[in-house]
């Protein structure tokens with residue numbers, strides 16, 4: 004991974020929503036580099052802003068939301084400055100595609116599968132009629148739909164959940180995007196199908212060579228697919244690093260807590276670890292480290308000042324005062340240490 | 352699909368049968384003297400008895416219903432008792448059908464065209480100026496009794512257009528106000544539902560995907576939102592037919608249009624039982640037919656229907 | 666694994682800039698803070714009360730608030746008016762003591778605020794009396810429809826075996842235009858207050874039943890109620906906390922909306938001549954009396970006064986019903 008260029012760079016992104024006269028800050032200065040050709044997983048608890056964050060890359064925030072400040076650099080342009088639909092249409096669905104969580108509702112129930120794919124092909128590849136139809140059938144075939152010619156004429160209700168997700172992926176692939184964002188693409192599917200879809204995305208990635216952002220709650224999936232991991236909390240990226248770094252040498256207390264709550268790390272006979280408290284109210288201004296009130300071993304400074312990103316090792320950063328030279332030494336919780344002991348680094 | 356249609360048709364026929372029977376039995380609750388009309392005072396009790404006997408009104412109800420159905424099968428709805436004494440009911444009604452049909456169709460077309468356009472417009476500018484403006488119209492039409500505002504439209508509209516208060520079939524201008532009046536309710540209804548369905552569609556997940564595909568918002572509006580909103584709209588077509596039917600009763604009478612609605616008001620006021628019965632049957636049949644057509648339309652539009660419907664009512 | 670280039674790919678600029686900000690920070694800050702378990706909860710989202718939010722949303726709607734006050738005043742006045750001094754009976758025919766003739770068609774004046782009608786009755790007191798009658802019909806019909814509708818709708822929704830029968834019956838009733846049902850029933854029975862109430866209830870109850878049934882089915886099968894039941898929540902608690910708030914709002918809306926409808930039908934039936942007898946002043950009778958003489962522009966006040974009152978009442982009920990249902994929809998709450 005070393006030396007790869009970032010294909011997309013986000014700096015200090017702030018996203019706000021207006022909700023009934025009040026303002027909610029959903030993304031509070033998040034920074035991230037997405038490297039060409041990698042698979043990056045974004046993890047974090049529900050409401051931490053994973054979806055909102057990635058939606059800004061294709062200009063699909065809800066009506067009441069806006070990018071308040073920060074930049075999103077992609078192909079030499081700053082996406083954060085895009086305002087009109089015309090500008091976004093150059094990127095959205097052409098260069099950056101998105102696959103959503105629930106394939107059951109992602110397709111228009113009243114139009115045939117074929118037409119919904121054909122529509123994209125016509126729009127982005129300038130084909131029409133029969134030619135576009137053939138291209139759509141080929142896409143269906145490519146994502147592993149058996150008997151694509153017949154399936155082309157069918158309607159979404161005639162497809163199973165896994166098949167529909169394949170169709171959605173085919174739509175996302177239609178114009179050979181450079182970045183594919185998958186927002187929990189397998190959460191709504193059952194486990195065996197999940198694995199198939201993950202394999203499909205991997206296979207397509209090696210065929211088409213795009214970069215993938217993978218949003219998920221499932222750390223098992225992360226371990227399977229991700230090259231790098233970004234941990235998100237309360238609208239900020241609190242730790243990024245290679246999958247090995249984040250799993251075996253996590254530095255942020257929130258990452259510790261997140262990993263400790265993995266069932267695999269639980270000790271038999273002891274209650275499973277769970278993070279106490281609730282995520283902060285995003286309507287309020289947050290002072291210091293957003294995780295501090297829930298962190299049993301928070302420092303005083305965590306309540307005063309927001310920690311900067313500290314470099315742990317090249318490619319591995321975490322935003323916590325624990326990494327400041329002045330901070331007292333603190334060993335991670337036992338579960339994390341146990342994990343570290345299993346580090347397979349020696350084999351590589 | 353064909354099976355669903357047949358089932359739905361059978362249902363409509365059964366409904367029609369029940370309605371016809373119910374109306375007939377209800378009309379039997381009226382005092383039989385009503386059938387004698389103005390003659391009542393001039394006749395001796397024996398004469399009255401004889402006439403009623405001859406009309407079959409003194410038979411037990413099941414005999415009456417039997418003969419009613421056998422006559423109905425031959426297209427005989429009885430004869431008028433008062434309005435145009437002894438003239439067959441159908442003969443009284445026939446010349447009035449074209450007026451009602453013409454007004455009904457024009458009003459339907461008007462309300463469809465204007466209502467859908469208004470609904471689309473509202474959804475497009477949801478929460479903004481035009482949405483609010485049309486909402487005021489819809490609130491007024493729904494809240495203020497139609498009997499009231501239609502009256503004012505007649506009063507001031509005829510003034511404005513410089514046409515006589517009452518309908519004159521030879522004057523084109525005098526077709527305008529009644530037709531518009533009949534469509535006002537339909538326009539409000541269609542606009543309201545169309546807006547609601549479009550907003551519903553706009554909030555669905557597949558719109559997100561369509562946007563993520565890189566479709567322009569106008570393409571999404573036309574190809575996805577509007578098309579999908581038409582499907583539930585089809586359900587409201589019959590409601591609009593019913594509204595037009597109801598509207599026509601009042602409006603035809605207001606403007607003295609020689610149609611069936613105006614006739615119904617006339618014969619109710621003059622208590623001509625056979626005429627009331629016949630017209631009530633006709634209007635109910637139109638209602639039943641309208642609902643049937645609405646379901647057929649919806650089935651034609653929605654590919655899911657053959658699956659969903661066979662599992663029972665939603 | 667480490668090499669200089671990779672560092673450049675990260676966000677080091679941010680690191681340095683922010684690190685500086687803390688450079689002068691008090692070293693004492695780099696010690697552990699005591700942990701307060703509840704602090705983690707307090708930072709969360711404020712607790713939410715359904716009814717308070719509903720009220721809050723409703724009070725924000727200025728138009729609805731205004732109409733509520735207006736309607737409240739009118740309703741109060743309607744019932745207070747006969748108790749005020751110097752009010753005439755709405756059915757009294759006023760006679761000029763000098764000439765012995767009726768005070769016909771007097772335009773509004775200090776004596777007769779809304780004028781008199783074609784047989785010398787005081788329009789002012791007739792309008793309030795008529796409003797009383799019409800509202801009474803509206804409220805009785807609204808309540809009866811609601812009781813019938815909820816009773817049948819609940820059975821329809823909860824007893825799965827009854828579903829088919831009810832659905833068929835409903836289909837039959839729903840296939841007949843309401844206008845026709847009303848006209849037929851009002852025609853068959855003798856014109857009276859009871860006739861009006863019966864006819865309108867008969868025409869409207871099945872719609873309410875259908876509505877209640879649909880709500881019950883939707884709510885019954887909602888995941889959160891299933892979940893709640895699985896967690897062992899007692900039924901009465903589910904009903905109180907999950908079903909009732911929703912149903913109450915829906916029912917309020919339906920009742921509020923049925924009142925303008927009822928008034929409208931009353932005007933219509935009166936027009937046809939099968940409404941209330943002329944001896945009972947009602948909004949329908951007043952509008953109809955006004956209609957008969959509307960061709961004389963100087964007498965149009967007899968049409969306009971009752972229609973203004975009708976419109977204010979129906980619009981208020983309609984807007985209030987909708988405002989309340991909007992406010993009570995949790996999706997609109999913050």
Ligand SMILES: Nc1ncnc2c1ncn2[C@@H]1O[C@H](COP(=O)(O)OP(=O)(O)OP(=O)(O)O)[C@@H](O)[C@H]1O
Nearest residue numbers: 020022029048049050051052053054055056065067
């Ligand atoms: N349109 C909106 N208006 C107001 N707030 C919003 C809106 N969309 C998102 N939010 C808020 O932004 C925050 C982040 O939401 P987001 O959907 O990105 O979370 P997430 O990490 O994707 O969660 P999940 O894992 O459940 O999908 C949440 O607190 C949410 O309430």
Ligand SMILES: [Mg+2]
Nearest residue numbers: 053054055186
């Ligand atoms: Mg999400």
